[in-house]
Amino acid sequence: MDKLRAMTLFVATADTGSFTAAGRLHGLSPASVARHVSDLEQELGVALVHRSTRALGLTESGESYLLDARQILAAIREADAAAGDRQNQPRGLLRVHSRTMFGHSVLARLQPAFVELYPEVVVDLHLSETPVRLSEDGFDLDFRIAAPREHGLIRRKLFLSRRILVAAPAYLDASPPIRQPSDLVDQDCLTYWTSHNRASWRFRTGAGDQELSVPTAFSSNNGLVLLSMALAGQGIALLDDYTVADHLARGSLRQVLPDLRVTNTTFDEGIFVAYRETSLVPAKLRVYIDFVITQWEDALNRSGRQEAAVDRTSGHGQTG
Secondary structure, three states: OOHHHHHHHHHHHHHHOOHHHHHHHHOOOHHHHHHHHHHHHHHHOOOOEEOOOOOOEEOHHHHHHHHHHHHHHHHHHHHHHHHHHOOOOOOEEEEEEEOHHHHHHHHHHHHHHHHHHOOOEEEEEEEOOOOOOHHHHOOOEEEEOOOOOOOOEEEEEEEEOOEEEEEOHHHHHOOOOOOOHHHHHHOOEEEEOOOOOOOEEEEEEOOEEEEEEOOEEEEEOOHHHHHHHHHOOOOEEEEEHHHHHHHHHHOOOEEEOOOOEEEOOOOOOEEEEEEEOOOOOOHHHHHHHHHHHHHHHHHHHHHHHHHHHHHHHHOOOOOO
C-alpha cells in the first residue's frame, strides 16, 4: 500500500464528504478511493469513515487521525518547498486570498510586473470579503484588513492605511461647501452596506471622536461599485487611501475634509498578511510578499507626491 497516497485520499474524502468527489480531485474512480481508504483502515486497525448510502462521516478515530494526517502532509509539502528553495529561482503555484478592494486595486495591478521577475511562480488569486482558513481552504497566504487571531499563523502588518472621503470635482463644485462633518447631512453620501441600520461615519477631531449618521443616496456592499459611483459624480464615498490614490493624483477625485480622520469601523486600519507558521517560508511566498510591500509603497509615495503637486497648482487642498 502507498500509505502517503492513501492518507492524501483520506483527507480529500474528509474534505469533500464523498469518495466520488475525492476521486474527481485526484483523477480516480470512487471505488479506487474507497479501496485506498479501506487499506489504510486495515493497516491502522481502526475504522476511519462511517459509510452509509446517504453520506460519509468520520469516526472518532477518523477525526483524530485527520488532524495528524493534515500535519504530516503539510510537513511533506514544506520539505518539498525547502528542496525547491535550494534552487535560486522561486517556482510553483501560489494560492493567494485577498479582500476584494485590495486585491483589485493593488495585487492585480502588480501581477504583470511580478510575473516578469518570477515567471515560474503561478499566482492563483481569489477575492472575497470573508477571511479564509488557510490550511483547510488550501491557500498559502491571505491579505486582510484586520489582524488574524487564529493559532498557527504568522501575522504581519504590511501597510498603515486610512479611509478617506472622496468625490468627483463636478459633484463638489455643484454642492454646498463642506467645512465640517455636520455639513455632510446636506450631501449625497455613498455608503458601504453592512446592515439595514442607517450608515454612520466616525470623525476624529481635536475635541474627540464624533459619530455622524449620514444620509445615504446610494449603498453597496462592494467598494468597487462605490468607487465607480463617486467617479461618476453621484456623491461622496468613504474609501481606502490605496484604492483612490491614483484618482486623487489624476484629479478625477478630490478629498473631502482632508484634515480629519474618518472611518466607518475603526481608526486602527491597515493591511495584514497571514500565512502558516513554518520553520522555512517557501521562496515563492517570501518573494511575493516582499514584492508587494516594496512595489506598492513606491506607488503610494509616487501618488502622494503627484497629489501634493496637484493641490499646490489647483488650490484644492480643502474642499469647500
